[in-house]
Amino acid sequence: xxxxxxxxxxxxxxxxxxxxxxxxxxxxxxxxxxxxxxxxxxxxxxxxxxxxxxxxxxxxxxxxxxxxxxxxxxxxxxxxxxxxxxxxxxxxxxxxxxxxxxxxxxxxxxxxxxxxxxxxxxxxxxxxxxxxxxxxxxxxxxxxxxxxxxxxxxxxxxxxxxxxxxxxxxxxxxxxxxxxxxxxxxxxxxxxxxxxxxxxxxxxxxxxxxxxxxxxxxxxxxxxxxxxxxxxxxxxxxxxxxxxxxxxxxxxxxxxxxxxxxxx
Ligand SMILES: [Zn+2]
Numbered sequence: 244x245x246x247x248x249x250x251x252x253x254x255x256x257x258x259x260x261x262x263x264x265x266x267x268x269x270x271x272x273x274x275x276x277x278x279x280x281x282x283x284x285x286x287x288x289x290x291x292x293x294x295x296x297x298x299x300x301x302x303x304x305x306x307x308x309x310x311x312x313x314x315x316x317x318x319x320x321x322x323x324x325x326x327x328x329x330x331x332x333x334x335x336x337x338x339x340x341x342x343x344x345x346x347x348x349x350x351x352x353x354x355x356x357x358x359x360x361x362x363x364x365x366x367x368x369x370x371x372x373x374x375x376x377x378x379x380x381x382x383x384x385x386x387x388x389x390x391x392x393x394x395x396x397x398x399x400x401x402x403x404x405x406x407x408x409x410x411x412x413x414x415x416x417x418x419x420x421x422x423x424x425x426x427x428x429x430x431x432x433x434x435x436x437x438x439x440x441x442x443x444x445x446x447x448x449x450x451x452x453x454x455x456x457x458x459x460x461x462x463x464x465x466x467x468x469x470x471x472x473x474x475x476x477x478x479x480x481x482x483x484x485x486x487x488x489x490x491x492x493x494x495x496x497x498x499x500x501x502x503x504x505x506x507x
Pocket of ligand 1: 311313391418
């Protein structure tokens, strides 16, 4: 299983990065006796569709998982809809979209589509349900409610290690402040991709985002094997946030930057 950062800028696109988008891929049976690459995208925020084109043909996408419906996590679903519906080689058919309640309406608003059934040509929607495992090829996806001003979910993804010899797991926080769901999502994972949009001493409002320190605390509570910090807004010094996290977490800490890949 491998993780590629497509976009990691927090709350808006930035000069070096699109907003939230992460590509998770694994090799698995294609159902016809052969093996192929299965590809799932976590969030598709501002500017991320273009960046995604650097990594795969969206025709080969197997599922999109939306952590929540804030603009910086979903607006480029409009680009994906056009790509699938109006591709010059012919419509690509529906791709699975897993999201919170209201996902079809949210995407319909983006595409100015009054008749939501028109989206069925491009998307097959599944509403998030905590505690249920959704399988996409060899990948097992589970969502956990987290702490944000709108319904939001952390995502836990398990799948075959790159050598195929064992199962590995990663977790993605989505947007959240500290909460039990976040720790449950990240319990014992090999890699914890965690937002750290806020900074200690600067952002005092609660129940929206994590600081670097609170991301580190969650990683420690979850016994995550490694921490990758993401969703840093353009106005934030990444090294300040990384240092905060290091005060609360003793494992390896890295920063999510576009194009970075982790092979698990
Ligand atoms: Zn948000």
